[in-house]
Amino acid sequence: MGKRRKLSDLTDQETATVVNLLKRFQLELDEDDEDGQEVVHALQTVVRKFSELKHVPFSDATVLTLTQANIKVEVLEWNSDGRSQAQHLGGKTAPNALSLDETTKQIGYIRKHIAFETEAGCRILINAVMLHAVTNLDTSATGVAIAPEFRIPYTALDSGGSSYAGAVDYLMALGKPSVRDAIVLSPQLAFTDAKIHRLLTCSIYEAKPEKVLPALPQVVMEAVIQSQRFEFTTFRGCVTTGEEWLFFIYNKNQDGPGGSASYLPPIRLEHDLSGLPLILGLLYDWIENGQQKTLKLCKYPN
Numbered sequence: 001m002g003k004r005r006k007l008s009d010l011t012d013q014e015t016a017t018v019v020n021l022l023k024r025f026q027l028e029l030d031e032d033d034e035d036g037q038e039v040v041h042a043l044q045t046v047v048r049k050f051s052e053l054k055h056v057p058f059s060d061a062t063v064l065t066l067t068q069a070n071i072k073v074e075v076l077e078w079n080s081d082g083r084s085q086a087q088h089l090g091g092k093t094a095p096n097a098l099s100l101d102e103t104t105k106q107i108g109y110i111r112k113h114i115a116f117e118t119e120a121g122c123r124i125l126i127n128a129v130m131l132h133a134v135t136n137l138d139t140s141a142t143g144v145a146i147a148p149e150f151r152i153p154y155t156a157l158d159s160g161g162s163s164y165a166g167a168v169d170y171l172m173a174l175g176k177p178s179v180r181d182a183i184v185l186s187p188q189l190a191f192t193d194a195k196i197h198r199l200l201t202c203s204i205y206e207a208k209p210e211k212v213l214p215a216l217p218q219v220v221m222e223a224v225i226q227s228q229r230f231e232f233t234t235f236r237g238c239v240t241t242g243e244e245w246l247f248f249i250y251n252k253n254q255d256g257p258g259g260s261a262s263y264l265p266p267i268r269l270e271h272d273l274s275g276l277p278l279i280l281g282l283l284y285d286w287i288e289n290g291q292q293k294t295l296k297l298c299k300y301p302n
Contacts, residue, residue, distance in 0.1 A: 055154055055162070055163050055164075055165065056162050056163070056164050056165075057164070057165060057166050058152075058164055058165070058166035058168075058218050058219075058221055058222050058225075059166060059218055061164075061217040061218045061220070061221040062217050063217055065217055065221060066217050066220060066221070066261070069157060069159060069221070069224065069257075069258055070159065070253070070256075070257055070258025070259075071220065071224065071250075071258050071259055071260065071261055072258075072259075072260045072261070073216070073220075073260070073261050073262075073263070074260060074261075074262045074263075074300070074301050075262070075263060075264075075265065075301060076249075076262045076263060076264045076295070076298045076299065076300065076301070077298060077299050077300075077301060078264075078297070078298050078299075079297060079298055079299055082296075082297040082298050082299075083278060083297075085281070085296075085297055086277075086278050086281030086282050086285070086297050087277045087278050087281055088277075088281070089277075089280075089281035089284055089285070090276070090277035090278060090279065090280030090281030090282075090283070090284065091277040091280075091281075092136070093136060094135070094136045094137075094138070094139075096135075097132075097135040097136040097138065098131065098132045098135045098136065100132075100276070100277070102132075103128060103129070103131075103132040103276070104273055104276065106128050107125065107128055107129075107269075107273060107276075110124055110125050110128060111125070116209060116241070116242065116243070117209060118209055119207050119208065119209050121209070122207050122208070122209050122240075122241050122242045123169070123207050123242070124242075125242030125243070126170075126205070126207055126240055126242045129242070129276075129279065129280070129283070130146060130170065130172075130205070130283070132280065133280055133283045133284060133287065134146060134172075134287075136280075136284070137174070137284060137287060137288065140177075141176070141177075142174055142175060142176060142177070142180075143174070143175070143176075143177045143180035143181075144172060144173065144174050144180065144287060145172075145173045145175075145179075145180040145181075145183035145184050145187075146170055146171070146172060146173075147170070147171040147172075147173065147183055147187035148169065148170055149167045149168075149169065150167065150168045150170070150171035150187060150204075151165075151166075151167050151168075151188075152164075152165055152166060152167070152168060152222065152225055152226060152229070153165055155225045155228065155229055157224070157225075157228070157257070158228060158257055159257035159258065164221055164225050166222070168204045168205075168206065168222050168226070169205060169206050169207045170204065170205040170206075170207075171187070171202060171203075171204055171205075172202065172203045172204070172205065172286075172287050172290070173200045173201070173202050174200060174201040174202075174287055174288060174290070175199050175200040175201070176199065179196065179199050179200065197230040197231075197232075201287070201288065201289070201290045201291055202226070202230065202232075202235070202290050202291070203235070203236045203237055203238070203286050203287055203290035204219065204222055204223060204226060204235070204237040204238075205237060205238045205239070205240065206218065206219040206222065206237070206238070206239045206240070207239075207240060207241070207242070208239055208240070208241055209241060210241065211241075211244075212239045212240060212241060212244050212245070212246040212266050213246060213266065215239045216239060216246065216248065216261070216263065218239075219237050219238075219239045219248070220237075220248065220250060220261040222237070223235040223236075223237045223248075223250040223261075224250060224259070227250060227252060232252075232291050233251065233252045233254075233291075233293070234249065234250065234251050234252070234290075234291050234292060234293045235249075235250045235290065235291065236248070236249045236250070236286045236289070236290045236291075237249075237250070237286075238283075238286065242269075243268060243269050244266045244267070244268050244269075245266065245267050245268075245269075245279050245282070245283075246263055246264065246265075246266045246267075247263065247264045247267075247282050247286055248261055248262060248263035248264070249261070249262050249263075249293075249295070251293055262300055262301075264282070264298060267279055267282070281297070282297065285297055
């Protein structure tokens with residue numbers, strides 16, 4: 001017997017096919033037959049259940065989506081010394097890792113030769129920043145794997161109503177070198193192990209060629225669904241153009257469905273790259289503490 005599937009795992013096409021078959025079968029039943037009437041009633045209930053399930057791509061998420069999912073949005077505040085701590089953290093270079101000078105030079109080449117009007121162009125800049133971060137977080141005990149285009153299958157919200165699916169541009173996974181290597185070899189195969197997330201600290205990143213703030217609902221819903229699938233209560237993430245970075249943290253409510261998404265105002269690389277150490281410091285913190293609700297560099301609003 002194959003693996004059992006949830007209703008939320010069905011695609012729109014599969015759902016429509018099942019509903020049409022049930023309706024055709026219902027029309028062929030004799031309504032005067034008492035047993036048939038019971039079957040018709042049962043079929044109507046099943047059809048209604050299928051019809052109520054709405055599949056939504058992450059890219060369609062809006063502020064209204066967050067409201068319907070009972071997710072409150074709020075702005076984080078820097079600690080008094082949070083920015084300086086982040087800049088200091090991002091300015092350090094680990095042994096055998098990319099240095100700030102090397103990454104600065106690489107970003108200069110990217111800006112000179114790459115057009116940023118499309119997401120593909122933006123990703124080249126994002127990749128340079130992320131590569132600097134993961135090389136500096138690599139140790140003999142832990143390492144970071146980047147899983148691009150990490151697919152999330154249709155998953156129904158715990159609160160019901162709709163299911164969501166799509167691809168996350170980047171899943172960052174911090175764990176033992178052996179687990180990192182398995183993910184780098186094949187994320188799809190590695191995540192067939194339903195318990196692998198227990199060995200990892202995860203965060204997600206979405207690339208956008210334009211302003212980052214309008215894309216916040218999309219990446220928050222990605223975090224909501226991914227935290228639900230991994231049974232995490234906290235999930236950190238970021239949406240970025242490469243030049244502009246918006247970091248956020250999602251925390252699930254302890255007493256019921258929904259939660260809160262708290263974000264820092266967008267931070268820019270700046271023309272002279274003066275914002276790079278600050279962004280790298282936050283990136284290190286987000287990758288290492290993806291499931292930690294307690295914040296080190298900033299704080300929740302009162």
